Amino acid sequence: MIWASGWRLVSAVSNAGGLGIIGAGSMYPEVLREHIQKCKAATNQPFAVNIPLLYPDLDKHIQVVIEEGVKIVFTSAGNPKTWTNYFKQHGLTVVHVVSSSKFALKAQEAGCDVVVAEGFEAGGHNGREETTTMVLVPAVANAVSIPVLAAGGIATGRQMLAAMVLGAEGVQVGTRFVASEEASSHINFKQAVIHAAEGDTQLSIKKLTPVRLLKNKFFKQIQEAEARGADVEELKQILGRARARTGMHEGNLDEGELEIGQVSALIDGILPAGQIVKNLWDEFLEGVSNPVKNSIFSGED
Numbered sequence: 001m002i003w004a005s006g007w008r009l010v011s012a013v014s015n016a017g018g019l020g021i022i023g024a025g026s027m028y029p030e031v032l033r034e035h036i037q038k039c040k041a042a043t044n045q046p047f048a049v050n051i052p053l054l055y056p057d058l059d060k061h062i063q064v065v066i067e068e069g070v071k072i073v074f075t076s077a078g079n080p081k082t083w084t085n086y087f088k089q090h091g092l093t094v095v096h097v098v099s100s101s102k103f104a105l106k107a108q109e110a111g112c113d114v115v116v117a118e119g120f121e122a123g124g125h126n127g128r129e130e131t132t133t134m135v136l137v138p139a140v141a142n143a144v145s146i147p148v149l150a151a152g153g154i155a156t157g158r159q160m161l162a163a164m165v166l167g168a169e170g171v172q173v174g175t176r177f178v179a180s181e182e183a184s185s186h187i188n189f190k191q192a193v194i195h196a197a198e199g200d201t202q203l204s205i206k207k208l209t210p211v212r213l214l215k216n217k218f219f220k221q222i223q224e225a226e227a228r229g230a231d232v233e234e235l236k237q238i239l240g241r242a243r244a245r246t247g248m249h250e251g252n253l254d255e256g257e258l259e260i261g262q263v264s265a266l267i268d269g270i271l272p273a274g275q276i277v278k279n280l281w282d283e284f285l286e287g288v289s290n291p292v293k294n295s296i297f298s299g300e301d
C-alpha cells in the first residue's frame with residue numbers, strides 16, 4: 001500500500017507468518033532499494049513487492065526488484081502481458097491484482113502464478129464495475145485454474161474464512177494494516193481510519209481512476225466537480241500532484257486523498273502488525289471449529 005507499507009510494516013507482517021508486501025508505488029527507485037535492503041535485514045521470512053504497472057519509473061522499479069533478488073512480485077493497475085514473462089525469466093513468482101473474471105483470465109493467459117480478486121469494498125484503486133468481494137471471489141475462482149487470493153473488506157478471521165469458503169486460497173488485507181503501529185501512514189490518518197463508520201468511504205474519481213476514499217473536504221470537491229460534469233482534464237487539475245502524500249503521509253485530513261476500504265468501519269484500534277496477523281489467524285481457527293454463529297445451526301440455545 002502506498003504511503004503505508006514500508007519495510008517496518010512488511011517485515012513485521014512477514015515475521016508474524018504473513019507475507020508482507022512493500023508498496024513501491026509511492027517510492028522512488030532508490031527508496032525502494034533501501035526498503036528492500038532494510039526488510040531483508042529485519043526478517044528471514046519471504047516478503048514481496050507491489051509494483052503498480054502505470055508508474056513513470058516502472059522499468060527502474062523492476063530493475064531494483066530483480067537486482068535485489070526479490071522472489072515475489074504483486075503487479076496491479078495495468079496489463080499483466082507486458083512484464084510477466086520478464087519477471088518469470090528472472091525466476092520471480094508473479095501475482096496480479098484483478099477486479100473481474102475477464103481480467104483474471106487475461107492474467108492467467110499472461111502466465112501469472114496467482115491472482116488477487118479485489119472487490120469493490122477495497123481501499124485504494126478499484127474496478128469500474130463495482131463487483132463486490134462476495135460475488136467476485138467465486139466468479140474468479142470458477143474462471144481460472146490458478147490460485148486465487150481474495151481482497152476487499154477482509155479485516156477479521158471470520159471474513160478470511162468466508163473468503164476461503166467462497167473459493168479463495170488466501171487473502172490480501174489492506175485497510176486493517178493501515179491502522180497498525182508499523183504502517184508509515186500519518187497518525188492523523190490512522191486515527192481517521194479507526195474512527196470511520198459505515199458509509200464514510202465511497203468510490204470516487206471514476207472518470208479518471210476509480211479509488212475508494214474517505215469522505216473528506218477533497219472528496220467533496222471531487223464529488224461537486226463530477227456532479228456538474230467536469231471532464232477528465234478538470235478532475236486532473238483538482239487532483240493536482242501529491243494529494244495521496246498530503247493526506248496519508250503528511251496527515252492533512254482536509255486537503256489530502258485518503259485511500260481506505262469500507263472495512264474501516266469494523267476497525268477500532270491501532271495494533272502492532274504481528275498482533276493483527278495473530279488475531280486474524282486465531283479468529284479464523286475459531287471460525288473453522290464453529291463456523292455458523294446462528295443458534296439453529298450451531299446447537300446453542
Ligand SMILES: Cc1cc2nc3c(=O)[nH]c(=O)nc-3n(C[C@H](O)[C@H](O)[C@H](O)COP(=O)(O)O)c2cc1C
Nearest residue numbers: 001002025076122123124151152153173174175261
Ligand atoms: C492506503 C492504501 C493504499 C493502497 N495502495 C495500493 C497500491 O499501491 N497497490 C495495490 O496494488 N493496491 C493498493 N491498495 C489495495 C490493497 O493492496 C488491498 O488490495 C486492499 O486494501 C484490500 O482491501 P481492504 O482495504 O478492504 O483490506 C491500497 C490500499 C490502501 C488502503
